[in-house]
Amino acid sequence: MRAFLFPGQGSQAVGMGAALAEASRTAHDVFHEVDEALGQNLFRLMREGPEEELKLTENAQPAIMAHSLAVFRALTKDGGVDLTKAANFVAGHSLGEYSALCAAGSFDLATTAKLLKLRGQAMQQAVPVGVGAMAALLGADLALARRIAEAAAQGEVCTVANDNDPTQVVISGHKGAIDRAIELAKEMGAKRAIPLPVSAPFHCALMQPAAEAMRDALGYVVVKAPAVPLYANVTAQPETDPDTIRNQLVEQVTAMVRWRESIANMSAAGVDEFVELGGKVLGGMVKRIAPDSKVTSVVTIEDVEALAKEIA
Incomplete structure (x- = not known):
C-alpha cells in the first residue's frame, strides 16, 4: 500500500x-x-x-x-x-x-x-510580529514536550504545535513562554531547543x-x-x-x-x-x-x- x-x-x-x-x-x-x-x-x-x-x-x-x-x-x-x-x-x-x-x-x-x-x-x-514564537525541541517526544511547554507557560500560551516524529516536537505560543521553554528544555531532558525563523506562532490558541x-x-x-x-x-x-x-x-x-x-x-x-x-x-x-x-x-x-x- x-x-x-x-x-x-x-x-x-x-x-x-x-x-x-x-x-x-x-x-x-x-x-x-x-x-x-x-x-x-x-x-x-x-x-x-x-x-x-x-x-x-x-x-x-x-x-x-x-x-x-x-x-x-x-x-x-x-x-x-x-x-x-x-x-x-x-x-x-x-x-x-x-x-x-x-x-x-x-x-x-x-x-x-x-x-x-x-x-x-x-x-x-x-498575532502582531514579535508577540509569538515557535521552537523545535530535538530529542524530545510528545510527553516531554508537553511537560516543558506546561512548565514554561506561566499564564501565557505555550503548547505543542507539531508532533513531527519521535525525536522532534515543535512548540508554539507567546514569545516569552517560548523563550522560557528553550531555557528549560535541556535541563528537563531534551537534547536541544532551537527557535524557528517563523513570522507567527502557528497551531496554537x-x-x-x-x-x-x-x-x-x-x-x-x-x-x-x-x-x-x-x-x-x-x-x-x-x-x-x-x-x-x-x-x-x-x-x-x-x-x-x-x-x-x-x-x-x-x-x-x-x-x-x-x-x-x-x-x-x-x-x-x-x-x-x-x-x-x-x-x-x-x-x-x-x-x-x-x-x-x-x-x-
Missing part, C-alpha cells in the same frame, strides 16, 4: 519549480494557473526571489502548494499515473493538507491557491482569529469528497466526508499537527511506501516513525519519470 504526502511550510526555496516548468508543460501550466488565480506573479517570486519575500507566510503557503501540485500533475498527466490506483491515502503537513485535498479532487487548483493566500494572510495578521477567517472562507467553498481518503492532521485518522473535512481545516489552524500518529496509523493500516511530492522534508520524519517503510521524494522531472515508470 502507498500514501502520497505533501510538504508544509519550510519547504520553500528560491528556484523551486523552475527546472520542472521548463521540462514539463503541464507543470508550467500549474504555476500559470496559480498566478492567474491570485493576480500575482508568484512563480517569478519562486524562481527568482527575493528569499525574504518568498518566506512570507502569504507567499510561502500557495508557493509550496503550487510546487507540489506541479509535481503531482506532471506525474499523473504526463506520467499516466492514476491517483486512485497508485495511492491508498493522501496526507499533508499543515498547509500540505490543502495540497493533498487539491490532488485528491476536493478543491480545484484556483480555489486552493486563494484559500492558502488567505490562510497565510490571516495567520500573519492574527493565538491563531483563533485566523481560524475564524478560514471558517468564513471555507463556508463559501464547495468541498468534494476526496478520490482517496485523507489522513487528517487534527485526528490522525482517514476522512472522506466533505463537511467533516471542512470543519477539520478550520480546527487545524489552532490544533496540533498529529503527523507522527498519522504516519504510524497509516503504517499500521498496511501502508509500506510513502511518496513525498514537491519536497524532501517529510521523508526523514517518516523514516524515524516507520523505519521499515520505503520513502521516495519526488521533486525533479527525473524523479517524476522514475516514479511513473515504477507505478504507472
